[in-house]
Amino acid sequence: MSQFDVIVIGAGMVGASISARLIPTHRVALLEAEEQAGFHTTGRSAAIWIRNYGPPDVRVLTGLSREFYKNPPDDIGTDHLAVDRAILYLAPADQGRQLDELIAQNLGIEEISLARAKMLCPAIIDGYATRAGLEADGFDMDVAGLHQYFLRKLRQGGGQVMLRNRAGRIERKNRAWAVETSGGLTITAPIVVNAAGAWGDEVAKIAGLAPIGLVPCRRTAAIIDPAPYEVEHWPLVQSAAHDWYIRAEARTRLMVTPCDETPDVPHDVQPDELDIAIGIDRMQRALKIEVKRVEHSWAGLRTFSPDRSLAFGYDNAVEGFFWAVGQGGYGIQTAPAASALIAALVKHEDPGEGASIIRDIDPMRFR
Ligand SMILES: Cc1cc2nc3c(=O)[nH]c(=O)nc-3n(C[C@H](O)[C@H](O)[C@H](O)COP(=O)(O)OP(=O)(O)OC[C@H]3O[C@@H](n4cnc5c(N)ncnc54)[C@H](O)[C@@H]3O)c2cc1C
Known part of the structure; x- marks a missing residue:
């Protein structure tokens, strides 16, 4: 299959969680440059959930993620997703x-x-x-367990995880993005989600867009x-x-x-x-x-990001390019709520409880 509804770039916690949220309604391809998903920042965190950490937008999503950690879905696949640590x-x-x-x-x-x-x-x-x-009320998080849960959900829903496939060329043609990868694939979708972490600005530049200053x-x-x-x-x-x-x-x-x-x-x-x-x-x-x-x-x-808050939202210079970057030191503890918010924004649906922060996290504030 080479045609998808959404191509997510980067299979760390951010890209994996967004993909899992989109898979019930969208055909999703998750591209990862490395041999292993989570090789970069996601595999190197301190794995702790702290409510009083980061800017206000982060705290909102940290708080909204708590319920997921404390009462995870039955098929989470780990018995230590959240272990109390003050x-x-x-x-x-x-x-x-x-x-x-x-x-x-x-x-x-x-x-x-x-x-x-x-x-x-x-x-x-x-x-x-x-x-x-x-x-x-802090706790240790099972980062690998959560990451694997999201990847499993994606695969079970028919999504594709494409490892060793760095997005090398990203072009908008005929109302869709065509992405060529280092693995020799060319895939297309009307929407690209930039979840490339430290490479977020680089991915935007490859797509012909201005960086936001990550x-x-x-x-x-x-x-x-x-x-x-x-x-x-x-x-x-x-x-x-x-x-x-x-x-x-x-x-x-x-x-x-x-x-x-x-x-x-x-x-x-x-x-x-x-x-x-x-x-x-x-x-x-x-x-x-x-x-x-x-x-x-x-x-x-x-x-x-330049003001240290999150940067989630569509780019206004071109259709179908969504930024999901700037997670700083909070990308794991915010992942459950952040991915739900991002999936709603990608689909132009009601963002629910995350609505209060949408204006503050619009990546176009840096343009
Ligand atoms: C020491 C340390 C401690 C931390 N402690 C905590 C903590 O206690 N709690 C917490 O919540 N957070 C913590 N964090 C932060 C957290 O780890 C990050 O916010 C989170 O992992 C970011 O996830 P990500 O998916 O954006 O990034 P990454 O995991 O880096 O994923 C981005 C992926 O994109 C891929 N990629 C890049 N360019 C391309 C391309 N062109 N094509 C395809 N793929 C591409 C990369 O290979 C990479 O795998 C910590 C971080 C560090 C370093």
Whole structure:
């Protein structure tokens, strides 16, 4: 088959979830440049759902996604889609303002005593923090489980996942898009959805459209052994200023990040030794954890629009080109509601509860 109703470019969480939402009503082709769906940012996330994170539009979709995570469909295929993990904010003397701002949002962060913080995370060094806050309703997400669920839905509905097929030429002809791929295919559809993450502007340029100014930013993570601490049930611990955090990983390990955001170009990004060292240094100012060696590290690109809000909507320069980009550090936690909203917008249907943010996330605000 070479004729479809929609061609979705990029099979990360964003493209997979949108495709699954469209498949009941549309013939969908999902194109992916790599051998494996999820090879780039989706496979490199920290997998945590945090309500108080990101700009207002992101928070709306994070909140609307909660129900899906907590009460997933029967055929989700994983028994640990959402596993509770609170978020502990530590505020040294100079970060009191940031903690106040977090609490003032009134979205479930409450101030707790330092004694309680230390019960939750016994490694806290006395004297590091002067105050602490707790956000109780965070959870770990099974990213791979959710991604596979969306891909399965697409395939079960008759959609096609085309791996090793980079969209290399995208042309509008006879009221349809013709997409030629690196795998030698030419497929057509009246609608193209740009879910190419860090490559979002590049895909637009290939289609002859102006970029919107996406900035891929590198974020680094390292895995360490925190022995003798047993960390499985620790909260995610971070500074109120969000310049480092740790999160339990696979029961006995800790993930550490310096919350770096280094602008980069779209590519298979690798971790920088200096960023790893900065992350460990910041953590060790707060927590008494010896680091004998870094067991594993990785980096991924979190891609932001110029105002850091989402960019979902049709391009107004040509018919049938839909942007679904700018998910930054929130593309997993927003995926259930974001994909439902995007599917409604693609189909020109009632966007439901996501309607309140449509104007704020219109990608044409950057033109
Ligand atoms: C260290 C780190 C921690 C994070 N932690 C969290 C977190 O805790 N919670 C959260 O919600 N989010 C988190 N994120 C962000 C989240 O991972 C991203 O928002 C999300 O994965 C973006 O998904 P995507 O599908 O847009 O991008 P990607 O997964 O990168 O998918 C885009 C795909 O498009 C493909 N592509 C590009 N060009 C073409 C082309 N021309 N033809 C075909 N295919 C193409 C690429 O190969 C790629 O596979 C984190 C990210 C990082 C790096």
